[in-house]
Amino acid sequence: MTQPIQIGVIGTGGMGGRHARNLAQHTVGSQVAAVMDTDQSRVREIAEYCGGARIYSDASALIADPNVDAVVIASPDPTHAEFAIACIEAGKPTLCEKPLATSLEEAQKILYAEVTTGRRLVQVGFMREYDPAHRQIKDLLDQGDLGQPLYFRNVHNHAGADIRDTTDVIVSSAVHDFHSGRWLMNSEIESVYVQWVVSDAARPESCRYLCIQLTFANGALGTLEIGTETGYGYEVYVELTCRAGMMRSQSISSPTILHDGIQIQTVDREWLARFDTAYQDEAQAWVQAIINQQATGPSVWDGYMSLLVADACVRSAASGQPEKCQTVERPALYG
Secondary structure, eight states, rough: OOOOOEEEEEEOOOOHHHHHHHHHTTTTTTEEEEEOSSSSSHHHHHHHHTTTTTEEEEEHHHHHHHTTTTEEEEEOOGGGGHHHHHHHHOOOOEEEEESSSHHHHHHHHHHHHHHHSSSOOOOOOOGGGGOOHHHHHHHHHHOTOOOOOEEEEEEEEEEEEEOOEEHHHIIIIHHHOOOOOOOOHHHEEEEEEEEEEEETTTTEESSSSEEEEETTEEEEEEEEEEOOOSOOOOOEEEEEEETTTTEEEOOOOOOOOTTTTEEEEEOSSSHHHHHHHHHHHHHHHHHHHHHTTOOSSSSSHHHHHHHHHHHHHHHHHHHHOOOEOOOOOOOOOOO
16 A cells, blocks of 8 residues: 655645645545644644644754655745745655745746756645636636637635735735636736725825736736725636636635525635635645656746736836736746
């Protein structure tokens, strides 16, 4: 019988804790062998949940552990690049939460490191590829009955608690939507135009609602809308207008209830609940790919290209004008 993949999880907060629990309880072929966090109370709780995983306070030590076969990076965004490169140098398959890095320059270093090895080791956590609602849209599109897609619309709303600046919304949130657009439309994004509504008039960089207009290399158009302070909950959905019809994904998974003269439907409060199934399926697909020694899922190239689009968006926000995305040749490693 094949021994389970021994996995180390870096970061045991909301996202890292979710990954650790999914790998421990819902993923065939994996065992959480080690966990790392600077919050000792939190890391001990996750270690116990995972059956007594080894506890680290230093990520480098976890990555170097010879009894750790693969690594999940779910630490704060600014650490992703450093840890991803360390995992590549150690030759360990890695699931790195988005964004791949916090700057295009850092993402280029990861891309170069992986291309140099000649082997895909890092999968980026664009879990919408595993979300049933998004998968249905992708499958319908690939069947071809609706014809060529002409327009992509993505709505991504957060309940909101803190005021966020525009750059943070672009780099930390919109990268998911950039990837959804590239994946569903099967085309790179060529140019962007950013506008937003401020949260605080005294802080012009603050963002309550972000709108990004897109042009794709295949001639299609698109719009991304991101609300940071909706007040009602969390939802994500996409609409695709095609030559022979259109489709829209479901944004809410709960049932509609009619009772006592009213119709109600609850909205998820945060993304961990909305994408619960997607995270479980993502973890299983990643572990199976390691077992099969065949990388699948969103790649470093996808993470890099999403940050390349983010870079153009940051430039557009600063200039107030449409901006072109850089043209980059896809390395052969990514097909």
